[in-house]
Amino acid sequence: MKPKEVRALSDDELAKRLEDGRVELFNLRFQMATSRLDNTARVTTVKRDIARIQTEIRAREIAQANASK
Numbered sequence: 001m002k003p004k005e006v007r008a009l010s011d012d013e014l015a016k017r018l019e020d021g022r023v024e025l026f027n028l029r030f031q032m033a034t035s036r037l038d039n040t041a042r043v044t045t046v047k048r049d050i051a052r053i054q055t056e057i058r059a060r061e062i063a064q065a066n067a068s069k
Helices: 003-007 011-033 041-068
Strands: none
Touching: 003 041, 011 041
C-alpha cells in the first residue's frame, strides 16, 4: 500500500485496515515460528503498511488539534 493510497482512506477504513494488518502480522509470525512461511518478505511489507497507517492516523489527530485551536 502506497502512502498516497493511505491518505485517500477515511478514518473508519484506516482503523479497519490497521486491525486487519495486525491480525495478518500475527498470523505471519505464527507461521514463521512453525516454519510454514514461504514468503518471509511479506512480514516486512505488512509492518510497513501498519506503520504508514499509524502515521496517517496520528497526522490527522495533530491536524484536528491544530484546527481546533
